[in-house]
Every structure is written in structure tokens, then in C-alpha cells.
Amino acid sequence: MTDTPDGFFGVYRSVFSQLRTAEPGKSDLADFGGPNMADDDVLDFYETWLEFSTKQTFAWCDEYPEHQAANRYERRAMAAENSKIRLEKKKSFNITVRLLVKHVRTLDPRVSSALLRKKNAREEKLRATAAKREEKRRIAYANMQANLEAASESPSEEESMDHYADLLWEQRSKSQNIRESNATVNKPMEVIDALSDLKIEAVDTEAGPECVPCGKTFKTEKELAAHTKTSKHRQMVKSMGGSR
Template sequence: MTTSGDILKLFSKFSPRMEFSDSPSGFFGGLRAVFARLALEEEMACRADKLEFVGYPTFGSQSDNFEDVVRPFYTVWCSFSTKKSFSWKDIYRYSEAPDRRVRRLMEKENKRLREEGIREFNEAVRSLVAFVKKRDPRYKRGIQSEAQRRELLRQTAAAQAAKSRAVNQAKLREHVIPDWAKSEEAEEENPDSSGSELEQFECIICRKAFKSLNQFNAHERSKKHVKAVKQLRWEMRAENESLNLDQYMAPYSDHAQLEQCNDDSAASSFSHEESGKVQCGRTADADQNIAPIMEDTQEESGREFTEADTIFPVTHASHESSATILNPSGSDDVSERADDAVELLSQQMSTSALGQSQSTEIKKIGKAKQKRARKAAQQAQGQHPGLICTSCNAAFPSKTQLFAHLRRYDHAEPPIR
């Protein structure tokens, strides 16, 4: 059996004066015999252990072709891995083991020695192949020819690509787009541009753009937009008064717009009311009452826009909860009755110098509401006639609330007549 030491001794046989011939003492003849012996030993080891044999190619002769002999030889032998068991590296006999524990230790040590011998043998063979590969004239010539062949292929491919690019560029320069194709392209571009313009919705007051009509409508209903519209309206009125532009404007242009807003707000509020509570006559009266009040709002001068001008709390005389009602300039948020909205506007305008006709209308509306409140109080007293405080004539829905009132205000004692 050839060992790693035997292979390392072969390096000393190579010298610069060694002949590159097929004789047994020459380069090709001697190495061909060495590699043939190694291949035979591997075949015998595979047969003994019933393993699959790897076919190792021959080293060849001086005149062999690079593609047929030289390249396959170095491809296989550079990745050489022996199939020998290297059982001769064992130093312990298992029959001499006194017990099982000692036998396992012997097996472990012998296995380590075998693996070490296999590793050394593989490294020695691969080193020999690399050493021979550097000095093999056939491999050098084949590598040069292979490099030249690859370079030639690369140049050919580059020339072909350049030629193809030149032909394509020449065709592009010679190609002329017909007039009918240009007109179609222009027609295709114009609808896209016009469509993109139509799809844009912009709020000039808030300086915002929207992609769809639904978003734009939702923005118009928002409180922020309504507040901005009111602020702009007050600023424009202030500018008109400061520049004396009211005399050049139509006297009733703003009045018609305000009346239209009032009609829309009243219609939206009535749609949410219960059926039978609001009649057509009340709507007409509310519109008539709102119109003169809104006409007088333009006569106010120097008034600043504040948050108090936009939102007013209203408490209904019935058992409904208090709600917030906007003034007629923000018609999107009006959701209460028309008569309550008129009363709010009358209360707002009463602080300024209103005419006698306005005060008369406000008093009439206030009396109507007071009448409804008294009627509701009478109904409540009719339902609970016995739950009334004799001191202050206050009515209570339950005895618990009545007793709490008596204890809190000391009304349990009879009043002094």
C-alpha cells in the first residue's frame, strides 16, 4: 500500500533537468505509473469493502489532447478522496480489552488514528497533483489556448452587439412617424390631461385640494369650512364699509342669498322633525321674521367675528335636551326648529340698535314661547297635583325630589301669610 510518506518522496525526483518524455524515468512516464498504481489501490479497497468505485482517469502521454485527457485528469484528481480504511494504523487489539469500557476507548483511539491517516494521505495526493499541474507543459498550452479562445469569443460577442446596436440606431434615425399616428397620440394625451383636471376639486377659501366630489362635499359640511366662510364674509363686509363700496352694489343682492340660505336651512331642519309638529304656516312666518333681521345685520359696523357669533346654546321648553344652533350664515349645521332659530337671531340683534319693528316681532315671538312654557308647566302640574311646594309653588315629578327640595331650602315650614 502506498502511504503519504511514499508520495512525499516523489517530490525529490523532480528537477529542472528532468526529461519531459514518456520513458519510465521521464516526466510523463513516471507520473503515469504513479497515478495508475494509486487508482488500482483505490479500486481494490472499494471491492474489499463493497463500496462504489470512482473512475480515476490516466495521466496520459506527452502528445495527448488537452480537452480529452489533460482537463479530465486534473478535474478528478484535484478533488481526490481515498476509499482506503487505513486499518493498519490501529495500535490496539480489541481482543485484549478486559471489559466493555476499555474496548470502547480502544475503538475511539483507533478511529482517531485512521481518520488522521486518511487526512494526511488525501493532502499528500492533492499536493502532488497541484505540483505536477504547475509543471505540466500540456496544461500550460491548454490554458493559453483556452484563454485565447475565451478572449476571441468575448471579442466576437462584443463586435456582434455593437453591430446590432448600430443597425438599430440607423433604423431609428430613418424611421419617420406618420402624421396620422401623431394626431392619435395627441388625442390620447389630451383626454388624460383634461380628465385629470376635471377630477381635481379645490376649496378656494381653505386652500385645499380634493380627489373626489364626496370629499369636497364633506369638507363643505365641516365646521372648519363653515367658520372660514363666516370669517371671510365678515372681512368682506368690513372692507366694503371701509371703502364705501356698499353704494355701488345692488341693495338686495345679499338679502336674496340670505333668504335662500334660510329657506334651505329651514327645509333641512323640518325633514328631521317628527310628523305633525311643524306646519307650512310656521315655515312661512319664520322666513318672514328672519328676512328683516338678516337685512339689519349688514347695517352693523365695526363688529368683529368671534366664536360667540357662530354658536348659541338653546334650551327648549319641552323635555328635550339642550342643543347648539348655528346662525343663518352656516346653513349646513342648522337642525332645530325655525321658530327657535328666529328667537336666537332676535336675541343676538337685540344688543345692537334695532328698529321698532324688530323689537315688536321679538316680543311677539317671546310671548309665544312663554305661552308654550306655561302650558307645559300646567300639564306637569296636572299630572302631579300633590307634589307642589307650598312655599315656592314648584312642582316635582316624585316625592324624593320634593323632600330633597324641602330639606335644602327649609320650605317644610308653612309660609307666613
């Protein structure tokens, strides 16, 4: 298909250009373009035009001249009928344009090429994603195999527990030997401590002169005599009802 005025692109470019021009205001409808139009632009063109909805009023299709109405009731009736006619014409026009767009799309070689390229790109992306996923699985499997091999070469849990038990028994034996050695060294000291206790008890039995009322013991008789002359001693003796 050539891009000449009488060719496929020339004819339909003119048709869609006229449709765009007929729409009031600034139209957002895409241009038909040419044979070298980008794939995305081609697909956007048909996507936009397949939803075509005219903004024209179709007032020229009115069948009843409202200005000739005899009264306001007749004018309202005419306006209602004209409104129905306009809606029907707009609906019919929209359907006609959309059917035209569908027909042109089936003839447009750009559409099939664009869809094919998009399909290939999508499939290529899926293949790349699948390849990455497969590579991750391969690496994970290799790591698992390496871990299993490392585990088979390392000591088993039972062997590790036996080794730990041997170390614990050896440590306990050393501690027991140290305690027995300390006990042997400390025996003479225990004898000395016992003798010292006996000596202390012997010394304690040799008590000096004692003041019975006051409950005090003195080293010499002289100290006791001096004590008996104190006011505290006399008060204590007096409270007991006697003299000393």
C-alpha cells in the first residue's frame, strides 16, 4: 500500500481528517498518519477512534420548525420531538464511524505488524523472566548440594557429644585432684587451730577477782578494792539490801 492521495493511506487520512475537522472545538482525536507511523501511535489511533462520540448537535436534522409553533405547548412538543431525532442521528453517526474504524483496522498493514512485534517483545520478556527464575533455582540447588556435602564431611552430632563428655570428665577429675591436695595441706593447720582453741579455754578458766553484785571481774585485788569504793558499786549493793 502506497502513501499516495489515491492509495490506502491517502484516502483514509483524508477521511479521518474531515471527521476531525467536523467536530466542534479542539479535537483530541489522533491523526491517521502514514506507513511509517510508530507502533504505539498506530494502536493508540484505533483505540481512540473506536470510542468515538461526536460533539456535533445535529440541529440541521430537526423536522419541526419550533419558531412556527402556535403556542408554547406546541413549541415544547416540537422541541421534544426534535431532541429525539437529534439523539437518534448522533447515535447512528457514532455507530457508523466506529464501524468504519473497525473496517479500516482490518485493512491496515501497520496493525498486524505492530501487534506481532508487541507479541514477540512480550514473549521475549517472558523467556527472560523464566531464564532468570531457572538460574535462581539452579544456584539454590547447587548451594543445597554444597551444604549437604559439607554436612556429611563434618563430625556427627553423636561424635560431638562424646567428645564433649570426655572433656567434661577430664575437667571434673582435675578438680577432684585439686580438692584432695588442698585437704592434705590443710590438715596440720586444723590441728594447730584445735590446740589454740584448747589454750584459749584454759586461759579463760583462770579468772581474776570478781564483784558479785556488779557482775564484774578484775585482774587484781587492788582493782577490786578501788571498785568497791565507787558510787555505782555502793548503789548496787544498797539496792540488793546489803553491804560489801
